[in-house]
Amino acid sequence: MPAGPRAPASPAGVSLDRTKLLAARLKATGSHPYLASALYSLTVVPSFEVPTMGVDRHWRCYVSPAFVDATPVPALAAVWIHEVAHLLRDHHRRAELLPSAVRHDHHRVNVAQDCEINDDLSSLPAGAMKPAMFGLPDGRLFEEYLGGIPATPHPPQCGSGAHGVPMPWESSAAARVSPAEAGAIRRQTAQALRAHAKARGRVPAGWSRWADEILEPTIDWRQALTGAVREAAAWAAGAVDYTYRRPSRRGAAVRGVVLPSLRRPMPRVAVVVDTSGSMGDEQLRAVLAEVAGVLRAVGIGHNRVAVLSCDADVHAVRQVATVGEVTLEGGGGTDMRVGIERALQARQRPQIVIVLTDGLTPWPPTAPSAARVVAGLVGDEAPSPPPWIETIRIPSR
Template sequence: MSSEVPLDRVKLLAARFRASSDRPYLASALYSLTVVPTTAIQTMGVDQHWRCYVSPAFVEQTSVTELVGVWIHEVAHLLRDHHGRADRLTVRDHHRVNLAQDCEINDDLLADGLSLPAGRIEPATFGLPTGKLFEEYVLSIPPTPDAPNCGSGAHGQPAPWESTGPGVGAVEAATIRRQTAQSVRASVRARGRVPAGWRRWADGVLEPVVDWRRALTGAVREATAWASGAVDYTYRRPSRRGAALRGVVLPSLRRPMPRVAIVVDTSGSMGDDALASALAEVNGVLRTVGVGLNRVSVLACDADVQAVRRVSTVGEVVLAGGGGTDMRVGIDAALAAAERPHVVIVLTDGWTPWPEIALTQTRVIAGLVGDTPPAPPVWIESIRIGD
């Protein structure tokens, strides 16, 4: 006779019902989880597709009050996109990552008055302060081979006990997060009884702070890839296939190396520190995406182009000028160069006229410096450059 304990679904689902009733802003997310019973896990865990794996023995041994906390713990991994954030870490020890994530979640849950099973992980377990993100905890947590495993929905590494089949996709998961964040906001306005941790999370989802360095890198990478894809024919290097056709010269395909022009606004409204910082970042971005500095020209510009010169380091850039701003002058000068750039990056506070007609052969990216820069025309990709 099998000694396996059957899953007490009534008890498990009663705990989920209580969790959603006590914290209705989490109800949609909690009911998006699909229960999968398994003896291969000691407690509960989630995968990236919102399947919740449950040990029947754990449910039998744990009170409904504590199961409420575990339900909210597991859904918090998914709502906080822990697996997506873990993928961006340099630390690849998923045990330490999982422990750090548990610290991030559990101190919020305990502050909210929730009960958790014995042996729970919290910042005090490692002598760490509360209220931090798991990225701030992970380097302070020692390697722990026997750490809890909350599944790929937490640390991103698929576990052997995870199943395949239908589940929640990435687009649907993003929708659930946004709907939950809106419910948190609505609960705050209606009653004001939402824990600070969930309020901060909702603010981050509904008003995300974009990493402008990553956004700029992505924009430049896409633009240079677009330029590199502009394959054309050339007779400067005849095709090797021409040898098979006597007396006929065939052209070969040419894939151009991207040329980049950086137009720098040196008007009086721009600060030297902001310009120097933005230039240094752009220099790093170009190096990251593989554009050599011999393919880059820099134009310092206000109402007139004050300095146009090629540089090999950012330190050689001359930030002249200081009058009114008209970045059209700098863009025109960049396009008039003997070798027309494929990409023009404009660093400005945005208080400038822009070309009225969209450019078709050159991509333009505006790096907007300052607190409240006005938006450029829609055909120009803009990145807000901050701290």
């Protein structure tokens, strides 16, 4: 529930005004019809311990009878939407992915989550957390808000369905929604939102963005790049060769003869960096740092990596140990063909060529032999390279 004045404690025996509470839910479905299925999936659990309203990760909604008595129906309707938003946006799972140093302060996490939800909600009770209260812009995810949220002496208590930490007032006796059912509810809600937007044309920006992510999930480009490089490395390592550095154990059966053993070579990598005028130096260094992490994760050491700075010509070729050693020279036109060709002409020919570019370049007409090319296209509008190039799209921010 959004932070605000708490209702007086309910004395034992005071019952929940379900008529008022359900009237508020009906009002919520009237203003946000695409949320109807999700709102009616919540199980209401009256509780004298919960300060206002809160949810657990099993779609149980805990409600204070005193809070319902003290809150007008329009505000209660907004709180219904607020609480179901925590579950639809999978806040508890996202909270578990935070670094432990941040995750343990679940009150601060809850405030940031409320800011993500409340920026496009009206009629909330007084004191509801909104980004403007902290000098932050609307329209961000809670992970982006966290850095600007200070500790608060009056934290919200939205329950484990928000920050992921079980609260004393949560019960295991009431009906629950399974993770598989929750996934189906999210998808159904996203489809209903799309249909509503198409028919009516008016949907809050935060909800529209959420539906896009549910129906067309964005693959993290770092994971995609790691997978592409790992697959290319496995392909290159498949080219087995013989070596006498480690003699074959079968040689023990033949006196006086040393037999070679088979080896799977660790691939060499060339990173061709587009330093033309259309590429930002700061952005390139950030992407290079990620690429260095990918190569380490795959097990390719820096002594097997060459970095080439290239615009319409190749300006620098270096074996580097850290990203800080990379010299980004250039700033003219763009032609990644010369960078790829130069990389493949090296005395120690790479088996993997990673090209970081905005895509505004000509490409080689055919795939090189005995090498795989992976293109990291920086920017949302980057044109696609030829189909034989493994393509990873890197957002501009």
